[in-house]
Amino acid sequence: MKLVHTVAELREEVAAAKAQGLTIGLVPTMGALHEGHASLIKAANMENDFVVVSVFVNPTQFGPNEDLDAYPRTLEADCKLAESMGANIVFAPAPKEMYPSEDATWVEVTGEITKVLCGRTRPIHFRGVTTVVTKLFNLAQPDRAYFGQKDAQQVEVMKRMVKDLFFNIQLRIMPIVREADGLAKSSRNTYLNEAERKAALVLSRSLKAAKEQYEAGERDAAKITAAVTASIKEEPMSDIDYVEIYALPELKPVAAPMAGSNLLAVAVKFGTTRLIDNVVLEEK
Numbered sequence: 001m002k003l004v005h006t007v008a009e010l011r012e013e014v015a016a017a018k019a020q021g022l023t024i025g026l027v028p029t030m031g032a033l034h035e036g037h038a039s040l041i042k043a044a045n046m047e048n049d050f051v052v053v054s055v056f057v058n059p060t061q062f063g064p065n066e067d068l069d070a071y072p073r074t075l076e077a078d079c080k081l082a083e084s085m086g087a088n089i090v091f092a093p094a095p096k097e098m099y100p101s102e103d104a105t106w107v108e109v110t111g112e113i114t115k116v117l118c119g120r121t122r123p124i125h126f127r128g129v130t131t132v133v134t135k136l137f138n139l140a141q142p143d144r145a146y147f148g149q150k151d152a153q154q155v156e157v158m159k160r161m162v163k164d165l166f167f168n169i170q171l172r173i174m175p176i177v178r179e180a181d182g183l184a185k186s187s188r189n190t191y192l193n194e195a196e197r198k199a200a201l202v203l204s205r206s207l208k209a210a211k212e213q214y215e216a217g218e219r220d221a222a223k224i225t226a227a228v229t230a231s232i233k234e235e236p237m238s239d240i241d242y243v244e245i246y247a248l249p250e251l252k253p254v255a256a257p258m259a260g261s262n263l264l265a266v267a268v269k270f271g272t273t274r275l276i277d278n279v280v281l282e283e284k
């Protein structure tokens with residue numbers, strides 16, 4: 001496996017792979033890799049000849065009071081994990097390499113899809129994500145790109161961008177990887193102290209209960225979100241940002257009664273750490 005830091009080096013590696021007729025899988029990440037990321041890299045390795053993992057804490061997707069500076073950076077360990085999962089290249093550019101000019105060209109998906117859920121409190125977040133992923137798509141020229149269902153809204157935004165901009169790239173969406181006790185794996189889990197870590201289990205527990213409620217026949221979205229909200233509020237350390245249900249795909253308003261496939265998504269703060277989790281509610 002090779003670690004490269006510049007656009008020029010990545011382009012050279014990609015050109016060489018293409019010249020050999022290899023298929024390319026891209027796994028975009030912000031590093032501090034864990035088993036969630038590993039599952040994406042593993043899938044990319046199984047489905048492609050050549051795997052590029054990007055490790056870039058993308059400044060344009062962080063708001064002014066968010067955790068850009070504090071975000072964990074563990075490149076050495078990331079390279080070990082990426083290599084063990086079969087990556088060929090880790091691309092870890094400096095911010096200047098990805099954003100060489102003060103003036104920026106933005107790629108932005110507009111509409112409710114980027115304004116609901118995380119878009120409400122993080123108004124520039126998805127513009128940052130779609131811009132950096134477009135740059136990565138153009139550099140790595142992947143046949144397939146791998147994203148996690150953990151960031152369910154990001155998945156819907158990516159699908160929309162790929163469709164609207166005619167990217168000739170197959171999106172592969174991998175299921176949420178959880179700790180043994182249910183907590184969704186996240187680079188931000190390292191911010192949690194012991195009490196917050198324990199309190200955060202309320203998320204997966206409440207989502208599981210909601211799924212059971214749905215499977216038992218409940219089709220009133222308001223009743224399901226009310227039950228999840230009440231259950232999360234029982235945990236005194238929790239501070240809810242949102243508990244909401246939207247219809248899939250594209251996060252449209254949920255029908256009454258619920259029909260088809262719907263996303264129940266939550267964002268909750270424990271101390272200063274904001275965690276997200278979700279479950280898809282759909283007919284079996």
Ligand code: AMP
Pocket residue numbers: 028029030031035036037039040146147148149150151174175176177178184185186187
């Ligand atoms: P991040 O480094 O947090 O930007 O995540 C990079 C990619 O890994 C995104 O597509 C995430 O959705 C995915 N990912 C993060 N955590 C998990 C998880 N627990 N399970 C599956 N995929 C994940």
